[in-house]
Amino acid sequence: MLLEVEDLAVTFRDDREVRAVDGVSFAVDAREVVGLVGESGCGKSVTSLALIGLLANQNTRRVRVEGRASFDGLDLLRADARTLRDIRGREIAMIFQDPLSSLNPVVPIGVQVAEVLIRHRGASKPEAMRRAAELLERVGIPDPTRRLKEYAHQLSGGMQQRALIAMAVACRPRLLIADEPTTALDVTIQAQILELLKELVREDGTAMIMITHDLGVVAGLCDSVNVLYAGRVVESAGRHSLFGRPVHPYTVGLLRSIPRLDEDRGARLTPIRGSVRDVLPWAQGCAFAPRCDRAIEECLAGPPPLAGVAHTYRCVNPEALP
């Protein structure tokens, strides 16, 4: 296993304690693409930020991170700041959701790409700029030598995301964390970016964690999928198993709320009732129970244990058995 996350928990303490991530466990094999799926606020992004140690940097909040995240034998949650800085960008790289605000508006694209190479590869400035042009070409940006001198606002959204991807893959990291990389983009551009990511991780043999709320993205890209709800993984399985035989009522609900082309026009979608706010703390029972149609008394007896072998789930009254 390249990355093994065990019982990752993140607590924000402001006026009251908020457990944004509540015992997430999953694993990523080398060259594997793993999906983390869930609604807004289920702890997807916090998980990824905690993994590369960027939560402690946000000094306006008080954050507590617990658990274990072993990356090739090193516990990322306990590594010191210096080690983490060396790992970021070289071993683990991250792609963010909003490409425009993730690029520095007053620094040319080329300098930003070259910076990563200078930092981790010890390249000289001209050498790094030459490599940066190659990287931009590799991610499908035409006329890269001219684009190198341009600024973020002169590129379209798709091009900006390509530039960010170029920065992320510059040092051929072993793990790429993509935090909703397509959310801010047009549907057609989304497809291109996903195709590009797929191609890059295959060519470089990079493992990838794809964080998304879009089950379509997962279906096209991921080898295995973890469905998160209220900061905990509620179902984890291979792509075919999950889409073929969803077990957890939440996963089933997510799949039902996708509009389908083969349904009658005017047929109503089946949303999950309630909202993410209607959660029960995991300690008291299943957090999804207040919104679940299949909730029974045992759901409130305590946190549902993990069941299943290859296709695991947390539910005492599942829709089907895997």
Place this chain on the structure above:
Amino acid sequence: MTEPTPMLTPEGQPAASPDLEPPPLQAPEVRTRGWQALTPRGRKQRLDRLAELAAVHADEKGRSLWAEAFRRLRRNPAAVIGAVILLLFVLVALIGPFFVPYSPTSTEWADQVKEGQNIIPGPSAEHWFGLDHNGRDEFSRVIVGARQTLLVGVVATTLGLTVGCLIGGLAGAAYGLGGRRGRQIDNFMMRIIDMLLAMPSLLLAVSVAALLGPSLITVMIAVGVISVPVFARLLRGSMISQAHAEYVTAATALGVRRGKVAIGHVLPNSLAPVLVQATLTLATAIIEAAALSFLGLGNPDPAVPEWGVMLTDALTRLEVAPRLTVYPAIGIIITAFGFTLLGEAMRESLDPKLRR
């Protein structure tokens, strides 16, 4: 600058699940090309097509936010007027002294001045602004005095800018990127700055000038010192607000060192308000310098004309020759006005809310 190729194709569906076959559509050629663009095999065509579309605006060079701001500045009449005033002022200050009709220190017309009888000759064909109380040519003195004024303004502002930016930049970087220890450092530095800010600026300047004794350098230092806390506060605040920007997180996520993030990413994004303030400070620096000279803390050497000193000298003779106060006063007002116009216009052009 829009995303060129495949956005033009009518396919929306592949995004959700790229494994799907593209549905049949009415325009087959466009569809085929668009679909190829999405597959790795079609990359070459895709690149060619993109290059073709990109070539339309190939004449555009890399244009930074600064260049954009400058373009907006050129269209602002206030900025143009301010810039013209300043250009004239700088020209007068730099080359004026070589073209003045008389030496500013020559007292060869002293016999025409009879202070006992309240006679100070006014403007004439020979002496455009008349003579001053020592029988020197007032016009030559006003022109040569511009140089002193410019020198004091620029040196004092540069001093304040440099020291203020060092303190503010350090504090801002420490607070924004340095964690708990950084916030302590910032806290310490800012309390000192707060103490400086709490003092009335002219009082502070007078204290500095009194400590160092009257001279031109004293005026520069005194005026510089009072602008230090302003620049420090401004740059610090600006850097802290930038330190939480997403591009900082993104750069950190790629392992860029904290020092590099502070200097290469946060600082360039924080400088705009500081530069605007510097232009506005030039205006106040000129006024403050004149005020200090007026209070007798400036250059004691009467051989070097300076607008503030000229004002002081003229004040006691206000009833005899009020014009002697008018010339240097107008010089100070116009110069300060020019800097203020330009500074305000710069602020507007850099303010994202007022763009376009």
